[in-house]
Amino acid sequence: MTEHYETSPDQKVTEDRSAVSAVDWFRLDNAAKIYPPARSRYWAPMFRLSADLSEEIDTDLLKTALDHTLARLPSFSCRLRKGFFWYYLERIEGAPAILPDVNNPMTYFNAKDNKHFLFRIRCCGNRLALEFFHAVTDGSGGMTFLLTLISEYVRLRYHETIPTSGHVLSCSDPPKAEEYEDSFLKYARKETLSRGERPAYQPQGAEMSPFEVSYIYGNVPTEALLREARKHNATVGEFVTAVLIQIAAGLQTAERSRTKRRLPVKVSVPVNLRRFYPTKTLRNFSSYINLGIETRLGSYSFDEILVQVKSAMKSQITEKQLNARFSGNVATERILPLRATPLFIKDPLLKLFYNMQGDRYSSLSFSNLGRVDAPEQLQRYVKQLDFALGPANRKRCACTCVSFAGNTRFVFTRTFEGAQIEREFFCSLVKRGIPVKVESNRR
Amino acid sequence: MSYCVHCGVELDRWETKCPLCQTPVIDPWQDKNSAPPSERNLLSEQPEKTFNKRLFVLLVGVLLLIPLVTVVIINLATTHTLTWALYVLGSEICFWSILVLPLNCSGRSPYLYVAIDTAVVALLLFMIYLENSATNWFLPLALPITLLSGLVVSLIVMIWRSDRTVKLRKTGWSVWVIACFLIALDITVTHYLINAIQLTWAWYAALPLQIISIVLLSVSYSARACDWLRKNLFM
Numbered sequence: 001m002t003e004h005y006e007t008s009p010d011q012k013v014t015e016d017r018s019a020v021s022a023v024d025w026f027r028l029d030n031a032a033k034i035y036p037p038a039r040s041r042y043w044a045p046m047f048r049l050s051a052d053l054s055e056e057i058d059t060d061l062l063k064t065a066l067d068h069t070l071a072r073l074p075s076f077s078c079r080l081r082k083g084f085f086w087y088y089l090e091r092i093e094g095a096p097a098i099l100p101d102v103n104n105p106m107t108y109f110n111a112k113d114n115k116h117f118l119f120r121i122r123c124c125g126n127r128l129a130l131e132f133f134h135a136v137t138d139g140s141g142g143m144t145f146l147l148t149l150i151s152e153y154v155r156l157r158y159h160e161t162i163p164t165s166g167h168v169l170s171c172s173d174p175p176k177a178e179e180y181e182d183s184f185l186k187y188a189r190k191e192t193l194s195r196g197e198r199p200a201y202q203p204q205g206a207e208m209s210p211f212e213v214s215y216i217y218g219n220v221p222t223e224a225l226l227r228e229a230r231k232h233n234a235t236v237g238e239f240v241t242a243v244l245i246q247i248a249a250g251l252q253t254a255e256r257s258r259t260k261r262r263l264p265v266k267v268s269v270p271v272n273l274r275r276f277y278p279t280k281t282l283r284n285f286s287s288y289i290n291l292g293i294e295t296r297l298g299s300y301s302f303d304e305i306l307v308q309v310k311s312a313m314k315s316q317i318t319e320k321q322l323n324a325r326f327s328g329n330v331a332t333e334r335i336l337p338l339r340a341t342p343l344f345i346k347d348p349l350l351k352l353f354y355n356m357q358g359d360r361y362s363s364l365s366f367s368n369l370g371r372v373d374a375p376e377q378l379q380r381y382v383k384q385l386d387f388a389l390g391p392a393n394r395k396r397c398a399c400t401c402v403s404f405a406g407n408t409r410f411v412f413t414r415t416f417e418g419a420q421i422e423r424e425f426f427c428s429l430v431k432r433g434i435p436v437k438v439e440s441n442r443r
Numbered sequence: 444m445s446y447c448v449h450c451g452v453e454l455d456r457w458e459t460k461c462p463l464c465q466t467p468v469i470d471p472w473q474d475k476n477s478a479p480p481s482e483r484n485l486l487s488e489q490p491e492k493t494f495n496k497r498l499f500v501l502l503v504g505v506l507l508l509i510p511l512v513t514v515v516i517i518n519l520a521t522t523h524t525l526t527w528a529l530y531v532l533g534s535e536i537c538f539w540s541i542l543v544l545p546l547n548c549s550g551r552s553p554y555l556y557v558a559i560d561t562a563v564v565a566l567l568l569f570m571i572y573l574e575n576s577a578t579n580w581f582l583p584l585a586l587p588i589t590l591l592s593g594l595v596v597s598l599i600v601m602i603w604r605s606d607r608t609v610k611l612r613k614t615g616w617s618v619w620v621i622a623c624f625l626i627a628l629d630i631t632v633t634h635y636l637i638n639a640i641q642l643t644w645a646w647y648a649a650l651p652l653q654i655i656s657i658v659l660l661s662v663s664y665s666a667r668a669c670d671w672l673r674k675n676l677f678m
Binding site (some may be wrong): 008042100101102103104105107108112124125143211212214216218259419422426427430431435437438439440441443 | 447450451452453454455457458459460461462463464480481485486487488489562
């Protein structure tokens, strides 16, 4: 069955694949433009998607599945190149080596060690993990790659074909040009909206040594979390954001000395723009909003914070608002003097801009991939999914969450000592009657 | 399964302490002999150090050789003997021994480097003296100042290598050593110029430094003064 499959679909899609292969380079999308200058020799902005399968992974079959998946999703087979004015992505052949998993993932990334691929694949026991450099894709695109890879692996290993749906694509289908279009450019309009914001409070703590990072994982039954959110007439995203804001505000109050002024407490929430546009792109297509409270106006109860979050989400997560925001970024990218500036000048300036401005306007980030609907056949082979952000280049705490098969997994990434945020977050869930199971990478 | 008695969260089977509050997990029924699965027993990743010190030293050596060979050829071609090219040779040896040598021999005693550097500087001055020996300045002036400088650097290194002393006290002693050096320097120069042992300009530099060092040392030996400073001058 395997042999039959491996030959016939290839023949079927040769024409389409060659059409896509003809595009041997493409420009970085609007959101990705900042990431190459932001990275350093050892560090890059990354995120990780991993899956615990029901049985130990056969790496030989995984290699074959990876080859098929890369042929189906060619926008992931690329390396970063420097042009005279901008970075660009160039198609490359082959596949990255399958690496063993590590205890401190994403603390170090250098594409040269990875055959120039901008994503890394790791495997250990029954865990399969993909770590993406953010210039290639966002969480949604990465999840499509992961689930397509797993479904192809399941097909090779168990001879069971997984039906395509949502994030699961069929490797027998041809690659589609719309999957690697720059949707920012396509949907940007003339009207723009600037983000005039005050810098936000940053949680403090002693910095960990280089290449050290804390990942704390919390497993929560989705049903219990949903029930609690509904009790407050909110979505899970709104509820968790409000809890995080309350925790950060509490930290600021505890840390504040007389000389320090009160800064707003804000949580940065990425928004998947695919909800608003008929796009199939697997490259970056998300924006973000900063939601929070002005702590100088007084202390807020949880209900007050939740009301603020809900109203801000309702008013800001609309097609018009989001479009105006990313259109502003696209308009900046189109400024002629900026475009005409050579990369060797632009590169350090963008790095400086990222280091100075990057994370100043939010106290924490909360990235919610939401519920991942995989076909029932696939759910038999996947026990759990994880989504984690890599450490930032400055002291920072990030929370991510993904729901799969009745469980919601929270992952807190932190590069400073002190698990105050995680502790208060999980304890607040326990106090609300939601059972939490915790594990970490630092034992 | 274990729960944290403080946080109330369930803990993963392989956690030895609560990741949130560091409370140790005490579960008498847990099988301590069973090994965790491979995905819970991972190693940390660190990039390999790519800075090749030996290659760097070699490159610097080659880069220093190019101007040296050039000036030697020009010097020989114009004057048929080595004259001013010796200055370049001496300067390059100084540069190499002060900046490059420690990179290639990390782990050796710093006093060895100070001794080598002092010897090399003395050698450079001797070369200059050979080319410019109208007056006798090397033995009565250049050599004592070079040896004094070497001694001062060694003393400061010794002070700062001491683990038991607080930084304030180290600074106090270092300032005191520098003040003494200035006095010795003044005496050496005056002796060379007017053949008399007396202080001229060193008063103006050494006296404030001595006062500063006495203040620093007294504060460093007084716990109360240290506390007062910490309380009032923190930033």
